[in-house]
Amino acid sequence: MKDVMETTAEKPHASPYGTYILVWLCLMGLTGLTVAVSGVHLGNWNAAGAVAIASTKAAVVIWYFMHLRYDKSIFRWMVLVMIITLGIILGLTFIDSTVRGPF
Amino acid sequence: MTEETGKSFYETGRPGIRGWIFSTDHKRIGLLYLTSMLTFFTVGVCLGLTMRLQLMFPGHSIVPAHVYNSLYTLHGVIMIFLFVIPGLPAVFGNFMLPLMLGAEDVAFPRINLLSWWLFVTGAGLALLTIFFGGLPDTGWTFYAPYSIRSGQNVSLAVFAAFILGFSSILTGLNFVVTIHRLRAKGMGWFKMPLFAWGLYATGWIQILATPVVGITLLLILVERIFHIGLFDPTIGGDPVLYQHLFWIYSHPAVYIMILPAMGAISEIVPTFSRRTIFGYKMIAFSSMAIAIVGYLVWGHHMFTSGMSNTARAVFSLLTFLVAIPTAVKVFNWLATLYKGSIVLQTPLLFALSFIFLFSIGGFTGLIQGALSTDIHLHDTTFIVAHFHYTMFGGTGFAFFGALHYWFPKMFGRMYKEKPAKLGWLLMFLGFNFLYFPLFIAGFMGQPRRYYDYLPKFAVPNLVSTIGSWILVAGLIVLAVNLIRALRFGEKAPANPWKAATLEWETSSPPPLENFVEPPVVTQGPYDFVGKGLVKG
Amino acid sequence: MEPVEGSHEHSDYIGAKIGMWLFLFTEVLLFGGLFLCYAVYRHRYAQDFHSAAHELNAVLGCVNTLVLLTSSLTMALAISALQKNRPGLSRFYLWATIGCAVIFLGIKYVEWGAKIHHGIYPGSEHLMANFNPGERLFFGLYFSMTGLHGLHVIIGGIVLLCVERIVAKLPRGEDPGESGTVTIIENAGLYWHLVDIIWVYLFPLYYLLT
Known part of the structure; x- marks a missing residue:
């Protein structure tokens, strides 16, 4: 193989x-x-x-x-997936914490 | 290696216990996982039975309140971290993935062994809390700030969960690389069995989500030792941020639990309806879609935690999206059955009950995904019933279906069909008696995680406790039947179910390096006609 | 974990590299959780974060940045040298990289020591009594993130020491690409560069936003 x-x-x-x-x-x-x-x-x-x-x-x-x-291009795709994931995590948390203000 | 052909992997390799616990053979590691996991499952079931016994009648007490807190924490930690998350990938993924791809082993066999050792170490550390400092009483979610202040030994428990996370990451990493690199000659991405697709999606979630909970649990540990205050409002931290970080992992983790289960169902359904699967590509893509959408919805665990209204609305909307790829799968399985020549054997019974129970779990999930109804249902036994329908009715039933499906391949023996069917029936009935009443009690307002309840919830709770006994009776019948088959079962042929995927082309049990000749793939994974298993 | 990652018997160069990258992703997300905490609290306590950053020594931070960037260069050169089958040169660059790691840790030790000496450390009475909530969180995060990063520098240094031993033991005249040594040094290099990248973010976020 x-x-x-x-x-x-x-x-x-x-x-x-x-x-x-x-x-x-x-x-x-x-x-x-x-x-x-x-x-x-x-x-x-x-x-x-x-x-x-x-x-x-x-x-x-x-x-x-x-x-x-x-x-090979596969590495670039994988890095892209990782960056997007990180972006989603940061972005979605921020729709809570920026709008909520002080607690 | 070639002179060993004709012998199964049981007969080759180092003898004795060291030949198992230091083996890098994926099949042996799969079986190591199976035994350790079923042990933990048994412990988890006993804890659950005790809880149900406590809740049999209102005011009826066999354990004090604080012990009950530890019971549900331990039940959750064991069932989630030691059974459902590693369940299908670590047992059947390890054993079957290289066979299904026509490979000799996974990409990194030593890391695979390391992952099992980490699993056992993590589990051992979690159990040490019994002797040192007391069992954690925080619930499996370790919510701050209580987890920071609890006098029980939460530190050791979160460290154990951190180690278990690493074990899970290494398994996922191994599978992703294996699928990329070790497919047999001729096996393009769309000639892969769907179980492999499920594992591929799962592997990515394990890699990209688990570290987040790793750092979160480490922070709880650091918080308890150094008081840095990130989640402690008295110092300036925000406990809701802890919940965000926790669910950033733990919601995708729900899909770590269910995607391999769906993959296993996608293997069982075509085999027992003797038909190629309906909509292969849609099922493969929907696995990836579920993995992606799974990252967008964690906030629905926190609707009542004081999140901003914007976040609530966005997370609620996104939550409904998950239903789409899931429904795609369900419809494709049903369409596969349509006009197939159905053989109603035990694995298919489990698969069909999976579809039924998981659909109930999914639909009740939508009820909680809607903001207004969730306010009413949050932290009631309705939630408990919902996630047991998905996790046990879904993943649990798929696990036992997969076990009955691949048992002949793994052990080279056939089990008896009638007791297996009886066991399934008891399990199915018991399961519904156990959890369906909890929907009703929860809807009436019974809170979860309480050691006692008001007399008006007496009837559903009594039914539920009786259901737990029926369920356990079913489990015992299944276990006795399988253990009996290990010794006295008939020898299994290479392909007892006339299935079309690669793992059935080698002997049962397989030889050490899986195939005598490296297989070359020319047909799709469910081409029953092309492989001469069904007359065209 | 690294020595195991590098030492498996598999000769699949691309497969080993994919595995290493996936492992790096887990590292990025591990730090990602902390960066998320940083971002949320920086947004909530903007003023406190500004005033707390004054306490840190920007000159030392800047020197450490230059040290780590240079170590990334020597790491890349060490890989190139081995690929061109010059193990002696490669070992020289590996030692240079390890040297940079030691300098970085030394400076970090001085910085931490000074902070702790002034009573600025998580949970200290001075911190609780004389600082705002946001400033306490700033230092809590500072110690957690630079601490975790420092741990990675130590692990990376140990990995590089192991790699240096492997390169030193290469039989004369053997092509390092054939024996898998290039795979090992490349994967160790990937890890080292990641440690560098994380510092590239930590430096401005903690030292410069005053």
């Missing part, structure tokens, strides 16, 4: 070191950006901005460091 599954297309993909250095520089830059943005007072938008930048960084890590870019 195992022999049937093992095909050459499923071998690991080796990335050049240079790509990773670039990705790392990008992550460092985004960290600088999030620190800089936190100094500006934008009210509620501060939290939104912080989460947005963090998500960008997470996406970069997943896409390059965690090889999602090079892997």
Whole structure:
């Protein structure tokens, strides 16, 4: 059975070191950006901005460091399912807790 | 391995008890689960019987109130975490999934063994509360803030439940990877048996929901030790948030319990009506749909907990959606039976009673899904009756149906048909006597989880207690019949029911690596004509 | 769990990787429950959360972020090196990653120590007497989330140590892809990157929103 599954297309993909250095520089830059943005007072938008930048960084890590870019599409679908689930859980809880106000 | 062919997996592998408890063979692990689980089921049934005995007459007392609290907590924890959640996937999923897919084993056999060990460890820790600090008295839901303040040993109990959660996650993870990677040559997604589809949907819920309750229970533990105050209103926390987190898992968990059961019914119905299943793809998709919609409805457990009105309305609306994919399945099973050549053997009797009882459970669920009626029915015995109709009438009956269906494959023996039918009849009658009166008592207003009640609820409660005895009589008849068959039953042929799925193509019981030759699939899973089992 | 995950006999590269990803999903949802608590209470006690965040040392938090991001880089390089069949280089990068983990934990220890020294820890009298409900919850969440994350850093470090031993014991001239070692290091790497990602969220949510 195992022999049937093992095909050459499923071998690991080796990335050049240079790509990773670039990705790392990008992550460092985004960290600088999030620190800089936190100094500006934008009210509620501060939290939104912080989460947005963090998500960008997470996406970069997943896409390059965690090889999602090079892997079979099944991995991307699975990650999508997980993110949607997390979104549903957060979203549906919020239709309670934001509307309820102090208890 | 090849020189072992012709011998069943019982005759190969290490001898003695260590050959079982350290075996990575999926069939042995399935049987390990079966024995441990039936043991816990027996304990759970005894606890339930005691509760029913306590409630036989109003004012009649065999246990004090606080012991009654521990009784229903323990009954719930054992039945849910140790029987219904792992029931079908861990026993029949483990044993049958690789056989149905034509694989040698699951994807990660060692993790599979680890999952059983975690199960036993978790169960052991839960039982330790008897000796250390006292049995928990919070109900199986461990609602905060009482679970934070209770003087009983709730800490150990929630830690045990956390470990059991990990066991469940590892089983689900194993099944998802197995289904993705180890299907036999030629078996596309839509040539998979429907039981495998049920397990696939279940596996995803186990992976994506169980960790949430894991962290929630850990937080209860941390709360009890360090007083961080997340669910404690005296420090600033919100107990309703605990309920959210708990039901984010525990509602999808309801579908962990029922989806594999529906899968097993989808195997039994076509086999005993000698017809290909009606609407294969719709049943497969409805399993996935139930898994998805299951994530959207947890709030209906909290209609009276002080949620916002917006949340109540949204959750109520979403709750009604679950009925659609469930109804799709029921109609497809009935359509499969239509014009089939029905053979009324024990597994089919269980399957038919599943459809009947689960429909009652489902419809009464809609009554509680409606906001206004739920205000009246919340925390009454109506709820108790409803979830026993789905969990016992549904999953429980499917479990015994599956046990009778796959018994010849698992043990290589045939059981006697007449006692099995008698056992089923007693179980079916006893079940309805036991739980239907609780609908009426609940509708009249009897609250659940009380050790006593007003005299006006006397009649339904007496009937219910008598029903519990009939039910247990049925269980005893079934158990004696099966245990007798293990020793004295006739040798089972490879395919006693003339079923069309792959597990029946190997000998009963199967050899160590399941198939002598790796099977190649060319037909659908229920192609009785193509496989020559029924004349075209 | 990790050593078991990596050491099964199965030679199915994709299958092992799917299994690892699914395991990571469970980790994400484990933290997801805590992030949910954070979000609900941040919304309810916005002001208290702002004032409590002033108590944390943003410089140390920032340094730790840079340390973890660098460790992710060395982890990725270690995997690449092994894929290109250079086990010596791979081991160097693995040690660098483990070193980053130790630095991270050291800084975390200093931070926690300072907080506890000032009487800011869950259930302390100082916290109960002098802080608002929202601030108490902020610190309760801070300790739970960074604590759970720190636990993951420790587990990840131990996993990487095991991987380093496996790479060190590779027979000379053997293709690491054939023996399954690449699968093991890739899966360990996935775990390590996840630990990094969680910190990427924790850092701004706790240290920067002042």
